[in-house]
Amino acid sequence: MGTYRAPVEDMNFLIDELLDVGSVLGSIPDFADFGIGPELTTALVDEAAKLAGDELAPLRRVGDEHPAVCADGAVTTSPGYDAALQQLGAGGWVGISSDPNYGGQGLPEIYNTVGHEMWNAANMALGLAPLLSSGAALAIHAHGTEEQKQTYLEKMHTGEWMGTMNLTESGAGSDLGVMKAKAVPEGDHYRISGQKIFITWGDHQATENIIHLVLAKLPDAPAGSRGISLFIVPKFLVNEDGSLGERNDVYPVSCEHKLGIHGSPTCVMAFGDNEGAIGYLLGEENRGLACMFTMMNEARHKVGVQALGAAEGSLQKAIAYARDRVQGGVPIIEHADVKRMLLNMKSLCEAMRALAYTESVTMDLAHRGPQDQRAGQQARIDLMIPVIKGWLSEVAQEVTSLGVQVHGGMGYVEETGAAQYLRDVRITPIYEGTNGIQAADLVSRKLGRDGGATMEAVLEELRGTVAQLRAADDERLHGIAEALDAALADQERATQVVLQALASDTGTAMGASFEYMMQTGYLFGGWHLGRSALVALERLRGGSDNPFYEAKIGTALYYAEQILPRCAAHAGAVATAGGSLQSFPQEWI
Structure with missing residues (x-):
């Protein structure tokens, strides 16, 4: 029940319709010979989905029940894991976006991101291996001598090492x-x-x-x-x-x-x-920390994607169970509260995916885009990394917990496999810098270093999306616009509160940082779902009868109505972070 199958339609939609990577990245010299576009995307996504679903997913429960063990100075891995990792390497997936001069495939980062989502949705314990290896190779590529690059990178990119x-x-x-x-x-x-x-x-x-x-x-x-x-x-x-x-x-x-x-x-x-x-x-x-942070930034983006993958796996298992489980004479998916839980899971997964995929394109523009745009794109991805790592990993805990809840008592029984997603994903808010560190980084370094200028540039783009939604000939998109506009106003106020606190009381700024990170994540997730709704409406007005587009609009509207109001709650906490949080004596805790 609930075997993982990658959500290829949503992945393809984001890559080629929302983000239009063929136009955005296809003209960059590094990518000009690849023919970036729907044909390439479909081929890569389909192949990765087959590997994830057929080879990695069946090993998820195997690894959970037969953990890796260490004895006599050597580790014995879970059954089937070695062979699966070798398949990833042989397929070129480990170095898919790495430098082709050193054995990589040289493709845009978006294809690396979609691969990591699949590996981690299918089998998070196994998906960790290529995630960390890619980051290590990136550090060597950025800081190593030519001799070191020649010695290590090709075999790391091909998965041989x-x-x-x-x-x-x-x-x-x-x-x-x-x-x-x-x-x-x-x-x-x-x-x-x-x-x-x-x-x-x-x-x-x-x-x-x-x-x-x-x-x-x-x-x-x-x-x-x-x-x-x-x-x-x-x-x-x-x-x-x-x-x-x-x-x-x-x-x-x-x-x-x-x-x-x-x-x-x-x-x-x-x-x-x-x-x-x-x-x-x-x-x-x-200068080791500076070198390591090259790796850490890459890893933090991928930890967010990893959390998304676990959440998607949990969602699929919950949907399958809710369709099959009959209670009161009907499948429980027809029960109002089960439907609420599933829609929360679905809308959050799609918002997480849209945010992570969008900013993977920013990574390519920062590293390989037009020279005069790189600094601005780098500032943007620097701002986004702590949000992607922090917000996605926090939200994924909610999604995987709801996945257990949909199963009811059976979710608490290990044999169903629902609880494993929750147990697995719990590490993501901790490693590669706890989410408290991500929140502090967002506020003190990324927001504070330019007085909020990069955040304001992003919010200006968001205002443009609100205007487009208001101008659309569909009442549902008007509802999304109003919800986004209200959340945007909350973000503007919260940003000013944080910036003022940074200038006068860093303790208050740090106390507000987690709430601000979560508020930012919910807003940006809703923004990209709103953008998705605009594209979906355009396809429907163009004559498409694909129900995917109607569902995309419906999901964006649900998120706007039921999830975006959380921004106001986080904004309220930001506004009062200088109160009892600061004055509460430690000895009372």
Whole structure:
């Protein structure tokens, strides 16, 4: 019941009709030879959907019931996982948007994004592996020497090797400045020693090598986070001819016993317990955090997409159950409250998808678009990343919890598989920077650094969408316009409250930051559903009888009526963040 099948019609609609990537990206020199457009999109989306549904999804419950285990310095993965990861690599999916000069496919980021949604909807524990590996390769591409790029990237992009990121240490959490891992210079390399925790896919046998990116401190490093360097530490050293050499001194100590994503080996990793692990400096000494954040920004976008994938999987399972389960003589999908829950799930999933896909195009425009537009596009994606990571992962918890609720008591029984989505997705608000960190980043760095100018530029686009909705010859779109306009006014007021607090009382600004992040997410999600409704109406007025377009308008209207009012509640909390939240004595908590 509820086998995952990718929502290809909505994916194709977003890529080719709402975002029109053929026109927006097709003329960029890097993409000019690909023939970006509906034919390519359909071929790629259909192929990815087949792989996700037929090969990855059946392993979701397998990994949950038969977790990865660590013994004698090696990890044994869940049954079928190694072969599935090898299929992803062989199909070119791991490096689909990576530099073709180093073994990547060179396609736009939107196709990487749609792939990651599918892998994580089908099997989140497995989908984590290519997510982290792509981020590690991106860091090497951005900061590595030409020799390092030639040594590592092609095999990482083709999935023959995999990458990890090693930041966290026991007792350090997000405070990386107190880390204890050390790097001692030795000729043309360094000797790395120390232990890292929570290392996703830290060890396995799916690929012949694993390229660890490790944060560590040099002996004379400055104190705190300013003294952190980043190192490439391969599981097997690489010879000059590209062949694998001796085993490096890096081993898994254990696998964590987690709430969810059981099939993902989350390892404690030991570096240098014997003679010391050999590592190679990536970027400049004491500039490791700057290098790692190249990877982190990519990963944070994909964590939002990952949360979307889990939410979509939960939605599909809930719909299938609600259509089959009969109560009171009718399928429960006909019960008003079940219908409410399913529509909340559906509208939130489509809003999340529209936001994440839209900003994946922004990523390409920032990196490869017209030179005179890149700075503005980069400012926009910088603003959007914490919203995508934070809002999507928060909302996905609601969606997957509703998925359990639709099942009733059977949702609380593990055999149905409904609860796994909720358990799996719970990690997404935590890793790659907790959502409190995302909210603080949104407010203090992204909003504060330009006095809200980038936010205002986005809101101006939104005002244009409201005007188009009001001008449409359909009363439903007028209703969407009014709801969006009210939420927009709330956003304008909340933005000014936050900016004023940043100037006078950072404690109040930080206290308001989470509410502001959520308000922003709900507004932007509704905005893109409104844009989708405009496109759908145009298709219907053009003679289409595809019920998808009617459903698209209906979903946007439901979101406007039932979800967008949440913006007002968050705005109210933002406005009062300087009150009892600040004055409440800690000893009363």
